[in-house]
Amino acid sequence: MVSSDFQIEKPASALTISSLSFGYKKESKPVINDLSLSVEAGEIVSILGRSGCGKSTLLNLIAGLMTPLSGEIRIDQHHSRCNIGYIFQEDALMPWRTIKKNLALAQEIGNVPKELWQASLMELLKRFHLDESILDSYPAQLSGGMRQRVSIIQSLLFNPHLLLLDEPFAALDFFTKLRLEGEFYSFIKDTSKAAVLVTHDIEEAIALSDHVLILNNRGSIEANIPIEFEDSQRDPEVIRGVNKFGEYYQLIWQQLKSVISQ
Ligand SMILES: Nc1ncnc2c1ncn2[C@@H]1O[C@H](COP(=O)(O)OP(=O)(O)OP(=O)(O)O)[C@@H](O)[C@H]1O
Ligand SMILES: [Mg+2]
CATH class of the missing domain: 3.40.50.300 (P-loop containing nucleotide triphosphate hydrolases)
Structure with a gap:
């Protein structure tokens, strides 16, 4: 019982x-x-x-x-609070960094290991229908919708x-x-x-x-x-x-x- x-x-x-x-x-x-x-x-x-x-x-x-x-x-x-992702109306991408460099922030300041970061990045690009070829572009070269997708991916790479x-x-x-x-x-x-x-x-x-x-x-x-x-x-x-x-x-x-x- x-x-x-x-x-x-x-x-x-x-x-x-x-x-x-x-x-x-x-x-x-x-x-x-x-x-x-x-x-x-x-x-x-x-x-x-x-x-x-x-x-x-x-x-x-x-x-x-x-x-x-x-x-x-x-x-x-x-x-903890570090696990919160915050996404705004306008993307907060750094215009002087390529998309890849913008997305590398999780690795640089979030201490996400490189292999994990790389694997998550590829999966998220696929999920949000972005082609890998955008990684070498600068934010200004993308449409608003693409920039917002990148912005969302940037937050998600911190695994909030x-x-x-x-x-x-x-x-x-x-x-x-x-x-x-x-x-x-x-x-x-x-x-x-x-x-x-x-x-x-x-x-x-x-x-x-x-x-x-x-x-x-x-x-x-x-x-x-x-x-x-x-x-x-x-x-x-x-x-x-x-x-x-x-x-x-x-x-x-x-x-x-x-x-x-x-
Ligand atoms: N930094 C600040 N200092 C003083 N008052 C502020 C500050 N930020 C917002 N407020 C005031 O607090 C109230 C709520 O603002 P908030 O930005 O949260 O509104 P909101 O619901 O997000 O509006 P919106 O839909 O326009 O974005 C408003 O009266 C605003 O003037
Ligand atoms: Mg508001």
Whole structure:
């Protein structure tokens, strides 16, 4: 017989935030206010909210770039902050370095062994549909979509377990964006990483997320909407044709409208 106090231990969340508050100035009203959330490994959580409501501030706090006023940010105990990848709207590639030299940063400052770096690089180039021939180019010689792919690969070469993305696909044309969304989605699911994605695009949030969070203008979560689709429906083109997609869109849009007008 199994003893009554036997319990299967639940794996720790990749990220747990409890009662987080933060303000840029102590005397002004907080930008983040008593906010709690958790993200499991293999989950993508999107954050929507009005411009200026604190989305980037929240990512910066998670990345450890700023210190909370109160509350706690817990990263899975097996990992440290060094295992967080941060991807911005515009790529942060160094224009004077070739793509290969840009991608070598993980090896230079991340202490990733050369063989592992080389093998991961080849695998990631394939996954994100980039040809090896781009390695000798400079960032300015690539299209915006290619640069953003390189930027994502640059972060992934550090082997982060948690990815923070601040409007990463916003500057791309619709077709490139859809393709990159699909590549990103399958990467997260295949590797069981966790991701927090800030976006202004409701469709993108639905297509990619397990949960959509709506941040209100008081710096807390107004709504947490679970998004459920069959795996086979998660293709970025297929999902936009599923009836439920439209229903989620309406639900999120109504919630977003209500926080924007607050
Ligand atoms: N370095 C800073 N010093 C003081 N106030 C700041 C600083 N950065 C942001 N803020 C203020 O904090 C609030 C939240 O800013 P934040 O950049 O997090 O918004 P956001 O939700 O990311 O907006 P957007 O959607 O436009 O990117 C805004 O009122 C902004 O003016
Ligand atoms: Mg922002």
